[in-house]
Amino acid sequence: MTLALELALIAFVVVTAVFAALLRDVLGSIAVFAAYSLGLAIIWVLLQAPDVALTEAAVGAGVMTFLFLLTIAKTTRPDTEKPLKQVDLKAFVVVAAVALLMLTTVPAMPEVGDPDAPPVSAEHPTGEQTPYSYYIENTYVQAGIENAVAGVLVVYRGFDTFGEAVVVFAAAVGVMVVLKREVLK
């Protein structure tokens, strides 16, 4: 049952991505991209990542779509006679080669949800404790935060979050410089 739901969601995500690539109308592409984002957000709920799902639904599907719509409102939307583009053969061959090469590595990956997979095992092969097990056992004890994602984000990896804030600030300055150069002179 769950597998059927997961496969249906994967099919939805892949189909929306294909339509985002093939639609000629940029507005249509943006709408399909928002649907793609929402599909991924639902997959993340199934993968027990509610924080990522919320952020994706709010930021990926919400803010991102708004930014794209703002851009085509300020620029142009190409005229379209036919709704779909032809597949470009050269680009397709290059991309298919990359995808096939990557697909050969799939059987070497741990199965989805495998409790012995390196990212979710309690010990390294050498017997040392993994960061995963450290965060699960200590976040509540050391930081008093029940949500381990928030705990790791602000306590253990606070500098990382600070760096993220710097990037956001730099991007905001960049947007202002690019769009209002006349004003700043």
Add this chain to the structure above:
Amino acid sequence: MIEEFIARHYHVAFIVVLAIGLYMLIESGNLVKKVIGLNIFQMSVFLFFTTAAYVEGGGPALVGPESVPGEHSNPLPHVLILTAIVVGVSLTSLALALVVRVYREYGTLDEDRLEEVMAGEP
């Protein structure tokens, strides 16, 4: 062979979606569609990370004093992806600002047309 891929369906989905994003980056002549392709590409990598963090039968990473590994998904990839989503939006907004600027200067967003316009300038 098929079972191996079914058991790793999220990895297969990650590769397929990554390929579609790459295709959009290479093929699209329109600059806005290129940025959409870049975002599709980027989000497929997020799928790879959250899949790595998932453990069968485990809940979300909500912990208490008695928590043991194996009952929760790994919070670390989730944190990295939260950061990556926010950074991705910042970079997208900067890219779109550049797109708007290009349109103001050259009056087109089509790659081929843009090359013609730039070559025509003194």
